[in-house]
Amino acid sequence: MSMNDQIREFIQRELVIDAGAPLHDDTRLLEESLIDSMGIFKLASFLEEQFGIEVHDREMIPDHFGSVQSLVSFVESKRRGAKGTTA
Amino acid sequence: MDFSWSPEQIELKRAVEEFARNELNDAIIERDHRGEFSAKAWAACARFGIQGLPFPAEYGGGGSDILTTILVMEALGYACRDNGLLFAINAHMWSGALPLLVFGTESQKRRHLPPMCNGEIISGNGSTEPDSGSDVFAMRTTAEKRDGRYVLNGSKMFVTNASMAGLLIVYARLAGSRGIAGLCAFLVEKSFPGFGIGKEIEKMGLRTSPMSEVILQDCEVPEANRLGPEGAGMAVFNCSMEWERACILASNIGTMERQLESCVSYARSRRQFGKPIGSFQSVSNRIADMKVRIETGRMLLYKFGWLVHHGHKAHLEAALSKLYISEAFVSSCLDAVQIHGGYGYTTEFEHERMLRDSVAGRIFSGTNEIQKNIIARLLGL
Numbered sequence: 109m110s111m112n113d114q115i116r117e118f119i120q121r122e123l124v125i126d127a128g129a130p131l132h133d134d135t136r137l138l139e140e141s142l143i144d145s146m147g148i149f150k151l152a153s154f155l156e157e158q159f160g161i162e163v164h165d166r167e168m169i170p171d172h173f174g175s176v177q178s179l180v181s182f183v184e185s186k187r188r189g190a191k192g193t194t195a
Numbered sequence: 196m197d198f199s200w201s202p203e204q205i206e207l208k209r210a211v212e213e214f215a216r217n218e219l220n221d222a223i224i225e226r227d228h229r230g231e232f233s234a235k236a237w238a239a240c241a242r243f244g245i246q247g248l249p250f251p252a253e254y255g256g257g258g259s260d261i262l263t264t265i266l267v268m269e270a271l272g273y274a275c276r277d278n279g280l281l282f283a284i285n286a287h288m289w290s291g292a293l294p295l296l297v298f299g300t301e302s303q304k305r306r307h308l309p310p311m312c313n314g315e316i317i318s319g320n321g322s323t324e325p326d327s328g329s330d331v332f333a334m335r336t337t338a339e340k341r342d343g344r345y346v347l348n349g350s351k352m353f354v355t356n357a358s359m360a361g362l363l364i365v366y367a368r369l370a371g372s373r374g375i376a377g378l379c380a381f382l383v384e385k386s387f388p389g390f391g392i393g394k395e396i397e398k399m400g401l402r403t404s405p406m407s408e409v410i411l412q413d414c415e416v417p418e419a420n421r422l423g424p425e426g427a428g429m430a431v432f433n434c435s436m437e438w439e440r441a442c443i444l445a446s447n448i449g450t451m452e453r454q455l456e457s458c459v460s461y462a463r464s465r466r467q468f469g470k471p472i473g474s475f476q477s478v479s480n481r482i483a484d485m486k487v488r489i490e491t492g493r494m495l496l497y498k499f500g501w502l503v504h505h506g507h508k509a510h511l512e513a514a515l516s517k518l519y520i521s522e523a524f525v526s527s528c529l530d531a532v533q534i535h536g537g538y539g540y541t542t543e544f545e546h547e548r549m550l551r552d553s554v555a556g557r558i559f560s561g562t563n564e565i566q567k568n569i570i571a572r573l574l575g576l
Contacts, residue, residue, distance in 0.1 A: 167430075
């Protein structure tokens, strides 16, 4: 399962307030009020556990959490950053 | 598990208790009656290093870790009888200085943190509005971007420290934005045009801590005073609340400890029907309940501190601590009044003021109903 699919599946299963709303990679999760502030905490914990990254308080912003695609980009950049640290 | 404190922490606790006992308890009953904040006590705390305690030394802080900070707050609660002062200090630290530390640019931190740490600037936050309390993210205060600045319009309610603050973190919604993605946080200085303070709000308790409405009428805020990127308002607020929820009630643990000692002393000395009242189970059972609450609240609080100290997320533990300790404090205050009987109802014995002060804990930093919602959501509901 791709990272996009893993994240989308978690959001639809655990977080989406409006269960009937379509969820595409570019759906605006926060602007469309599909997830709320508590949902962001749970999503951050999921990203940490599933992808082995650390999500700081200051990173829980719309630029990273605004859509499935931005979440994927965020995780990938964290992983690249971690690899650079350990190289 | 090792629950012990280091010799340095124990010595610091003792020093804080001595300082608080000697310098922070002047005329509390009278000042509570008048609703008067003690600027003298605020300054004394700043000189001692309280306001700057957990902040890095490079910004004028004490560089203490979270567990040491919690221990100091507990010691303050034990020896300082002015709950309003402690509330004002906590609001300044957790809703003002801490979000600046986490989200601020280096320039913002270097400019504002040193005077916040040395107490020269008092801060707080403006988030609640007349029509949005628990539903805080439904706020209506707007921020319109114009010519390199933001123009804020709206009002904020129940702003602790507002009348004395040199700087407030004010939350507003970007004009034309939708949902929580549009929320921003701003460092609003008292001198900014369009910033106004409404009249002082008289309260049931915490009366020595000032609280006012804040009015923003075309309040001009430079872009350099935005805290975090556009849309980071929710993240700033949540970060602030997590620390505030746990740490603001650390002093209540110390206060409950002092209450317990007072009740034990009274129960041993007060005699009725030929016996100390402590020999009656209706009294001794209350005292046992008070002890259970203190130790349970303490464990919840210390676990929060331990998790944060070790870099773990602690959203659940913050909500558990806040919910339990605030309810425990109200219950223990009621018990303290009851144990002291008629004397407990008088201002002289100060238990009635503790009770009035305690009720606010069920409301601020997110009501206890909201804490239960948070806990349930984090459990998967």
